[in-house]
Amino acid sequence: MRAFKRLLGQSLFASRLDALLLRNAAVVVAFHRVQEGCHQSDTLTVDPRTFEGYCRFFQRYFRVVPLPELVAGLEAGRTPRRELAITFDDGYRDNYENVMPILEKLSLPATFFIVSQWIGTDVVPFWDRHLGVQHPWMTWDHVKTLKHKGFDIGSHTRTHVNLGTISERVAREEVAGARADLEAALGARVESFAYPFGGQDNITDANRAVVKAAGFRCCCSGFGGTITSKTDPFHVPRVPVSTWHPSPQHFGFDVALGRSVASA
Numbered sequence: 001m002r003a004f005k006r007l008l009g010q011s012l013f014a015s016r017l018d019a020l021l022l023r024n025a026a027v028v029v030a031f032h033r034v035q036e037g038c039h040q041s042d043t044l045t046v047d048p049r050t051f052e053g054y055c056r057f058f059q060r061y062f063r064v065v066p067l068p069e070l071v072a073g074l075e076a077g078r079t080p081r082r083e084l085a086i087t088f089d090d091g092y093r094d095n096y097e098n099v100m101p102i103l104e105k106l107s108l109p110a111t112f113f114i115v116s117q118w119i120g121t122d123v124v125p126f127w128d129r130h131l132g133v134q135h136p137w138m139t140w141d142h143v144k145t146l147k148h149k150g151f152d153i154g155s156h157t158r159t160h161v162n163l164g165t166i167s168e169r170v171a172r173e174e175v176a177g178a179r180a181d182l183e184a185a186l187g188a189r190v191e192s193f194a195y196p197f198g199g200q201d202n203i204t205d206a207n208r209a210v211v212k213a214a215g216f217r218c219c220c221s222g223f224g225g226t227i228t229s230k231t232d233p234f235h236v237p238r239v240p241v242s243t244w245h246p247s248p249q250h251f252g253f254d255v256a257l258g259r260s261v262a263s264a
Helices: 003-016 050-062 067-076 094-106 126-131 140-148 168-186 205-213 249-264
Strands: 027-031 083-088 111-114 151-153
Touching: 027 050, 050 083, 050 094, 050 249, 067 083, 067 205, 067 249, 083 094, 111 140, 140 151, 140 168, 151 168, 168 205
Parallel strands: 027 083, 083 111, 111 151
Antiparallel strands: none
């Protein structure tokens, strides 16, 4: 089945049928880690060679833009024209060590959503602890370097809380507090936000309003979907990329097919 789907994806993009299926649409992709030797059960990691393959695929078939540019287009009511924005969640150190060099080599922009109180610590989130692994976080110097090199730095709360279950008071501390942490460290405005876990039930309407009140310009999810001119900047869908998509062709097939079904 995987080989068949990959072949379909190759055929779809080679024939440029994707141009029809993805017309007037944009995509935001979400990665987490890029490193060698991932755990067999690790669905959040891709190896550097695979990541570079994705980036070249994005370059060939989409117009890769910074997330803030895509958001500005939504704010202005412009129709998307096959833009794609690359994002990373959490703040793993391999984002600096492995991702940044590939993005720089290919001259691609990206947004890094940071869990502010995990930077420079030894915190092990439950999903890594469950696998018996520990992946280091970036330091503030790493985050500052990314910003200095022109990459967008966004917020992912202070401690990766579930905004679908916590009170508005705690949400304000997590959301506004994380923005304050980042802006104090970077000396620059932070206006991009992605909520942790990214599912439909992982944020409430009240806490989405907290995100808006905190001064962010967007709120990104993580359960798939494409962007249209009608997309609310505070309901930006993202397509997670990892072992769920074993190749760029699988990713392209799923995105294009999902778009065509949604438009039917």
